[in-house]
Amino acid sequence: MELPPVVARMWGREPVSRRGPKPRLDVATILAAAMEIADAEGLAAVSMGSVASRVGVATMALYRYVGSKDELLTLMADAAAPDPPERGGLAWRDYLAAWTRANRDLLLRRPWLLLADRLTPPLGPRRLLWLDRALDALSGTGLDEGQKLRAATALTGYALSDATLVHGMRAGAGRAGAGIAGAAEYGAVLGELLDPHAYPALSETVGAGVFAGAEGWTDDDDFRFGLDLLLDGIEALIERR
Amino acid sequence: MELPPVVARMWGREPVSRRGPKPRLDVATILAAAMEIADAEGLAAVSMGSVASRVGVATMALYRYVGSKDELLTLMADAAAPDPPERGGLAWRDYLAAWTRANRDLLLRRPWLLLADRLTPPLGPRRLLWLDRALDALSGTGLDEGQKLRAATALTGYALSDATLVHGMRAGAGRAGAGIAGAAEYGAVLGELLDPHAYPALSETVGAGVFAGAEGWTDDDDFRFGLDLLLDGIEALIERR
DNA sequence: CCCGAACCGCGTAGGAGATACACCTTAGTG
């Protein structure tokens, strides 16, 4: 089986060569530098040049370690994941709740993850470790392997969606200078734009002050709402067996 | 209320000017050209230059109509949405299933949507129309406005997650040349990489042949699985009232 | 009727960034 080069690098399966000068760097050092830049200045500040100068080599030296910038981003997306939460004798539902929350919090702590990666199923050792732990938590439930996998996938997707939403609300996210500062302002803009005839249901929702915090919801309540939806669904599935 | 410029453009709220030559273009024409390029050659082929030459003007002329390339992408992301499905007297659950599926299918038909947009809550007229229809479908259920909104949000997020996954599986998505051709190959790579001691649960899942299609799942079954999870959750919530 | 302001389209140019390539250097290998 021929492993794609990115994958080989993620798993340290590079053929070790003896010839030539000792490498001055390794992939881990490069990734650490890249992630520091991303954490401090955002993903846009991560360029081959900026990473190289931070580790003290010329730009082109990085290409001895990663195949392209795209590959660097893929590697970063895996390396950024910490260890998944410990299963402390928790029931599957409690563990998956903590697991999903930790996943979401990671994405909020490092918002550049929302832009890096994407579009590829997880292939790195750290992401797969997370997946393993979720599957493990479901192992006593009687679900078949396919169901467990899909449940874990749905939870991962939810963590991503929720983090994207929260992050987008928080700062307007800089995207195209949308300049929306928070939920309240979002609601105000919608109220300004919407024609109640064309958008009857949405106008009503806006009018009810949902975005203005009238109901006292927090980001965390939002998160729990969707999470419970999924966990309830999983629970129903388990009981149905 | 001061509207951000992107938003104003999406809604045609630009102050119409009388002076000067007639504009040769309008935003809709530019967006149509940009979307044709994205459909045919992918988002990477969309540059200010390529769009401009397709509509027959110089690159810089586009900046009379859009503030930046980023803004162009935001506008595209809204304009790409077709009309939401008709509510044909369907029950809320059936409608939302169709709605979510249409949403996902759109993302699969135009995968560049997975890369454009992101990070901003919906502010365009077309996306908001979708949201309105989902809220409308929930209007007879007894849920409060906040619950309806969050349910719709969760479904939107799910459509996105699922489309991302399916698309990523289909072609390796080109991302960093990951070169994974499909679920079967994905499973094979995992089998190659995973140490069963470090990844016990995941190894078992891979071993069960879930990725090889051993259980006869299709992309569509995958989609329905997560969808039913959410809809079941929503239904439970409604009944609990 | 005419003038100036506002606005259109465009050419130029600057600046960033990714990366192919050739070169010298280094260190195992035969």
Place this chain on the structure above:
DNA sequence: CACTAAGGTGTATCTCCTACGCGGTTCGGG
């Protein structure tokens, strides 16, 4: 000890985005 694979680098190219200013156009007001 010569040979060769591999590391680090400088240079060069190519693609983009976009700031700026020019010349031509149209309309509103006097």
